[in-house]
Amino acid sequence: MQQLSLIDAGASLVDHPVARIEYWPRICDDATADAWFDALRTQVPWRADRRMMYEREVAVPRLLAHYALDGEGVPAAIHAARQAIAGIVAARFTSVGLNFYRDGDDSVAMHHDRFGELVPGEPVALVSLGAARWMTIAPQAPPRTTRRIELQPGSLLVMNYASQLHYLHGIPKTKARVGPRISLAFRVCPA
Numbered sequence: 001m002q003q004l005s006l007i008d009a010g011a012s013l014v015d016h017p018v019a020r021i022e023y024w025p026r027i028c029d030d031a032t033a034d035a036w037f038d039a040l041r042t043q044v045p046w047r048a049d050r051r052m053m054y055e056r057e058v059a060v061p062r063l064l065a066h067y068a069l070d071g072e073g074v075p076a077a078i079h080a081a082r083q084a085i086a087g088i089v090a091a092r093f094t095s096v097g098l099n100f101y102r103d104g105d106d107s108v109a110m111h112h113d114r115f116g117e118l119v120p121g122e123p124v125a126l127v128s129l130g131a132a133r134w135m136t137i138a139p140q141a142p143p144r145t146t147r148r149i150e151l152q153p154g155s156l157l158v159m160n161y162a163s164q165l166h167y168l169h170g171i172p173k174t175k176a177r178v179g180p181r182i183s184l185a186f187r188v189c190p191a
């Protein structure tokens with residue numbers, strides 16, 4: 001008989017034959033999520049990037065950072081978060097991309113993650129800290145029914161590899177007064 005642990009029982013937010021996007025609202029207690037947020041906010045050398053868009057250079061509307069997980073100087077909070085999700089998502093993550101959304105004007109446009117930074121078959125795990133923000137998830141092909149999920153501090157969202165082929169995701173700007181948010185995107189990067 002097949003053994004189902006509670007952890008395997010997470011329901012997919014999308015109804016698709018191979019794409020799965022799963023959400024766990026609470027991977028740690030509030031005090032831990034707050035402590036990780038405070039530590040990362042101050043310890044990470046946040047970068048303000050600029051990108052070309054339609055032949056114009058524009059500011060990326062959030063701050064960024066990146067670490068190789070086996071490298072030097074990785075903040076302890078990152079290792080702790082990775083440890084906290086290890087029992088839920090079995091992938092051997094090698095890198096983490098960090099996003100800092102300073103307020104409701106910061107966002108990430110609808111996208112799939114860059115395939116050059118992903119190993120086929122491996123998931124992306126997103127840990128949210130700080131203010132809750134809505135994520136929009138939309139299929140790449142009709143019917144384009146979108147759904148929204150409010151990513152709570154201390155939550156985990158796992159997108160399987162196939163979901164990057166079939167769905168887009170983004171964090172829209174909001175007019176609501178929201179505090180700062182940090183997300184950690186754990187990935188298995190190609191060697």
Ligand SMILES: O=C(O)CCC(=O)C(=O)O
Pocket residue numbers: 097099108113126135151169170171183185
């Ligand atoms: O901040 C988030 O939850 C989403 C970040 C994201 O999609 C990315 O870093 O690729």
Ligand SMILES: [Fe+2]
Pocket residue numbers: 111112113169
């Ligand atoms: Fe993404």
